[in-house]
Amino acid sequence: MEVMSTVVQLAGGAVLTTLTLAIYVIYIQPIYIISFFQSLNRWRSGCTIKYVKVGECQFAYMERGQPSENQPSLLFLHGFSDRKESYCGIIMHLPKHLHLIAVDLPGHGDTGIKAKADLNVEAYAAKLHQFVGEVGLDRGRLHVIGHSMGGGLAGCYTATYPETIWALTMICPGGILLPDKSVMFEKIAQGNKHVMIPETVEQAEEMFNIVLHNKSLIPPKQVLKGYVDYSKPYRNFNQQLFDAMLEHGQDGLTPYLGKITAPTQVIWGRHDKALHISSLDVMKKKITASLQVDIIEDCGHTVGLEAPTKVADLLLNFRETVYNK
Template sequence: MTRTVDVGDGRLAYVESGEGSPVVWLHGSGPGATGMSNFGANLPAFADHRNLVVDLPGWGGSPRPDTDEPLIHHAAERVHRALAALGVERAHLIGNSYGGGVAMRIAVTHPELVDRLVLMAPGGVLPEDAPPWPVGLERLFAYMASEKPSREEMAHFVRLMVFDESLATDALIDERYEASLRAHPELPVPPDFGDMTPDLARITAPTLLVWGREDQTVPLTWASTILHGIPDAELRVLPRCRHWVQYERAPEFNHLVREFLHGGATAAAPGERRAAS
């Protein structure tokens, strides 16, 4: 059941499940994205944690207040306020894409709050030669700019998120399309997400980066800056996988993240690559 919490200048929607040490799940910026659409299928594997699955401002059940702040900065402060209101003093943060940028921002501005950090192809760190944009970001920005986006545009976007296009089911496309029509973000294109690059060295939390080798939205070639910028970071790369790692490779993702959150170090499973800084 979706609940809301007062964050001072509005309300943030979230879903809570499980019991144990808190884990906060932060979704991406794609059209139709919500916390549960990104992570709902992963939650059963984390039932021994108190899971807080957030809808970031302007997505899902969370309205977008007027702001001139970069989106990552604005969202990070609202998530911090929400966690304070919910009595969370320390938590693991798991962020996908844009949500990864939000998680990094919280780790910089409120390091006492963050235990461990999991980032799946996080946003907020761009190479110096961008644009041109990867094809996934091109489709994302085109959808945002469309006054009346079509279901076919959504289908094209969803297929770019997965290596195995059979996972881009009609039901998934319909769900994301209908959600995007209900809460289509009114943003400049491209949006001002903010730049986390200068702050990477200030992230003290142990950090796991998880990337799909064939990601066409936030390419693996962009990972190096984050991997070498965060002092305690390691990288796992999953082959035959694009941007939605937690969806396309859910069993491997759940295993990797659980081991990391529990402080364990295991040998890479077949098909994985590992690098550490």
């Protein structure tokens, strides 16, 4: 009885401690909420964090599974100001036997970038090619998948280094001059140049209203504060990169579309307010490779967050289609 009483007291103390810690994190240091869920999602996806030196730059990446002769590896490229963990929701719904890598692009997440580095898509593609060689992805067939800025990079990379590319998936890709102006570009035209780089909770809420169609997924204000605090160390670089994309890369993917030879899939959220779905009209005219277009209804720009199961199913269906051709 005495032992049981002690256990109950300890349990009660643990609950109180946990509650106190939760209150501290949520209201005093909400930045830790972001780090916690990133770690949780990595664990749930079964990925392991690894690092590799590529010239002067150390790349951070997540990996799951082993390369296979029968199944091409998958390389995931995230979007602007994002990081490798953004693919965890999709990866959770992919078969465990598939070998995959999700990488932090230079200047993002835990991957560094040298001062005054070139920020155009060609420079990023060249650096990515070095990474691919260092981790051995060039030894077998490769399925490259990119979202938003990463989608534009994936298209450029596939067109520039086609030797081992088995298939390409671009999700709401950037780098195409939009026939119809999106909400994001309307705000940029109105003078809100860095609408995607929030410095306050209110600006973060505005950004999430652009990228999410399902408004119930917009985080509460304390989590948004954590996001703003978490993003602060990246803010100057993100502003430089976004300025470079506006100046040089707003139409950076278009010249490469006709050079893509690998089977290509384009996935787009019907209600994308960051990059307008009308870009599909340009892609259909320019891409001469076999093309599969998949539109996700009731979905915005962040399809990996709004419809991870659907995206995983579409990826697997596309892979099956390529195999059967």
